Amino acid sequence: MIPRNVLPALLLSIAWPHHAHAQEEISGPEKLTNGTFDEAGQGDEVPFANWAGRASQGGEYTFELAEGKTGKAAKISGTKTGRAHLCYNGGFPAKAGEVLRIRFWAKTNNLRGGIFANLEGEPNNNGWHKINIGSSTDWQQYETRVTVPKGANGQEEPKIGLWFYHFGTGDFYLDEVSATIVTPDDGKRAKRELTEIRAWGDAFGTDGGVKDAIDQLVTGAAGASTLAAVRDVRTKAYDIISRHQGAEGEFAIGIASGLSQVFLDEDYHGGFGKSLNIPLARNESEGGQIAVISTGKEIKGAAVTLDGDLVSPAGKIPASKVKIDLVGFVDTTEGKRPYQSTKLGWWPDPLLPNGAFDVKAGEVQPLLVTVTTDATTAPGLYSGGLSVTSVGRKVSLPIKVRVHPFTLPVKSTLTTLVLGSGEENVTKFYGQDPGGKIADRMVLEASKLRMPPGG
Known part of the structure; x- marks a missing residue:
């Protein structure tokens, strides 16, 4: 086993995106107030009601309202590299096990450095889900779905913190920030999964009658509106394919x-x-x-x-x-x-x-x-x-x-930094590394992939 x-x-920093089908969900009430930055009022050291911001690590940053994708937007401008953060003041509660959708629009101007959004709060104050934000002078939409974990102390309805970080100089614009719980639309998902199963048969062409058998199976279940009914079709399709494969x-x-x-x-x-x-x-x-x-x-x-x-x-x-x-x-x-x-x-x-x-x-x-x-x-x-x-x-x-x-080429022309082989990370995951053998292995594997290690 x-x-x-x-x-x-x-510990190579390569993301595996979890599949999501936005059209197959029902959205709940909005968790944020003034995610559009259009509401009048003052926040905590920022001119955005219900938001808080700070500059730190020796950086010089300003927070101001600017023209948004629609209405107004938050603008964070850096003139000296350090760190600036903007967070939703006080966070918001969400039940463990629910699927939380975070969505926002962002753009940058003359950016030198990095920007990302982070989910923090009671599940893990150091962050438990990160959304990297790219450099683009055009508005780009960012969206993620994540299952809410319990709080670090077992809270069934932990308070979630939503933070945006700006490390560097240049302008970062943020608008239409949304946080909401989504639930599956089983009818739409069932229809999509039946289409997926039909494609399994198509992959075999005319070999062994697999396509015809699966087509007949899916056609007979065309009206299925529950995932249980689709799962029965899926199991029967597995059996057809298994017998064809031997x-x-x-x-x-x-x-x-x-x-x-x-x-x-x-x-x-x-x-x-x-x-x-x-x-x-x-x-x-x-x-x-x-x-x-x-x-x-x-x-x-x-x-x-x-x-x-x-x-x-x-x-x-x-x-x-x-x-x-x-x-x-x-x-x-x-x-x-x-x-x-x-x-x-x-x-x-x-x-x-x-x-x-x-x-x-x-x-x-x-x-x-x-x-x-x-x-x-x-x-x-x-x-x-x-x-x-x-x-x-x-x-x-x-x-x-x-x-x-x-x-x-043996040596890549693209400059790439891979984090994870540093002593701190090795100790975090493996407890100890006598003689640095684990770190050396990481360096070797990263180099094989033309990614020079660091961090």
């Missing part, structure tokens, strides 16, 4: 992008297909995911292996250049968790060594398959196979790797 409550194997209804194998999130304890929202396809350049590493999906039964002792070298008329990519990792999960349920995520529950993050694993009934186990080329790898289409075995069943999944006829 894969360990779940594990710490990240590599697992006889025991499990199904999905295919997803290497950048997609595949969740352990949620319905599978990835795709299916005839093969795992990975395109990359020479002198590059690129990956894709496969997902071992329970069809409603527990899977014992599953294993994923590579059948051998990847071959093409131009040569081969040795099996040693194909790496298979189990995707592990971090429990982000509590507010005092190691980092920020939009979901409370099992969050995919660490990559663990490949080996045998179990999958509980109704769950999904993703694996990342990474292919590495060098400057001498010949361009072309390479083919090979992956074998997925469990409970006496074996599924053979072709893997196709397209190597493009250009080579990435």
